[in-house]
Amino acid sequence: MNEFEIIKHYFTVPGHRKDVLMGPGDDCALLQVPPHSQLAVSTDTLVSGVHFFADMAPMALGHKALAVNLSDLAAMGADPCWVSLALTLPEIDESWIKGFCAGFFELAEYYNVALVGGDMTRGPLSITVTVHGTLPEGKGLRRNGARVGDGIYVTGTLGDAALGLQQIQGKVTVPEQYRDFVRTKFEFPHPRILAGQALRDIASSALDLSDGLAGDLAHVARASGVRAQLELERLPLSAAMLDSVSREQGWELALTGGDDYELCFTVPEIHRGQLETALAHCGVKFTRVGRMLAGEPGVELMAKGRSYQLSTQSWDHFRSTPA
Structure with missing residues (x-):
């Protein structure tokens, strides 16, 4: 198959959204x-x-490529609608393309997202x-709305x-009963679309956690001009985490590991009761992990009442080692 045959066979799917007046096939x-x-x-390149x-x-790659972008829409509180896809491939491998499309379109169908265009090159x-x-x-959740006194929350673990x-990578040994769970968390992230929509009138700021809680929350603190204080004992860690590494190692992974695609958001105290109701209706677990304070914008880590210093840093494309 050539490029255009591949596109027609694998990437042209029947449209069900009436708001797509012209999909793939035109300029x-x-x-x-x-x-x-x-x-x-939102755009991401992998x-x-x-x-x-x-x-x-x-x-898994097809799923994740779409999921990490949908997570950005979740952080804004948006309803997913359309997607475009640009693929650069070293060669045409129909088996690989078929698998990629299976993961991509399964998630797109779940969230009623229409593929409306893209490109393919070598x-x-x-x-x-x-x-x-x-x-x-006026309902978009932004990073610059956090205020002194707001609680800091995260979804999931x-x-x-x-x-x-x-x-x-063979760096840790995870007990057998948790191996599929943690691999699925890495390869098949679940964007928190419903939670983001429920937070529109409740949260003062929000973002998704792609690079680790410490680094991502710092963006909110700087944009909002406030200081974030995290209480590490409150960090929601799964049974898989607690049975695989020490609690301190779990904190480090939560703070700097990345790829969670959970939501981190701030909520004024006046909306705390609304939060309980809104996210309960979504079936999403959430945890209060800190608060916003006056002071130099940044993130302060506290453990057992004392300041805690990280031994690792959040992901940075121009500093971190590639996978």
Whole structure:
């Protein structure tokens, strides 16, 4: 098959969204944005050897490529709508493409996201995904809204994806009963779309956790001009984590490991009761892990009432070692 045959056979799927006026096949997609709505757009590139192992299962890679972008929409409180995909492939491997599409389109169908365009070219393996979502005017969750006195919260448990990566790399031994769990956390992240939507009128700020809680929360603190104080004993760690490494190692993975794609958000005390109700309806576990204080913007770590210093740093593309 050539490029155009591949696109027609694997990437042209029947459209079910009435807001897609023109999908793949023309120079541009034509999309109908609902009235009184704002458009949320996010793009991520995944590069072989940097963001994923070259031998990662294509189905898992297809899922993750879309999931990490949908997680950005979740952090904004947006409704997922459309996606474009650009693939750079070293060669045409139909078996790989079939597996990739299975993972990608299964997640797209789950969230009613339509593929509306993209590109395919030859070169080192990389994947660029752009997602588009909508939300009511003025309801977007931003990083710059946190205020002194707000509580700091996270969804789910933290560090499990990083633990899964360390298991794959042979750096830790995870008990057998947890191995599938942590590998799934790493390879098949679950974007918190419903939780993000539920937080629109409750949270003062939000973002998704892609690079570790410490580094990601620092973005909120700087954007908002406040200081974040985390109480490490409050960090939600799974049974898999606690049975695999020490509590302190678990803290480090939660704070710097990355790839969780949970939400971190701040909530004023006045909305605390609303939060309990809103996220209970979503079936999402959440934990209060700290508070926002006055002072120099940054993140302060506290353990047993004392300052805690990290031994590792959050992910940085130009500092961290590639996968």
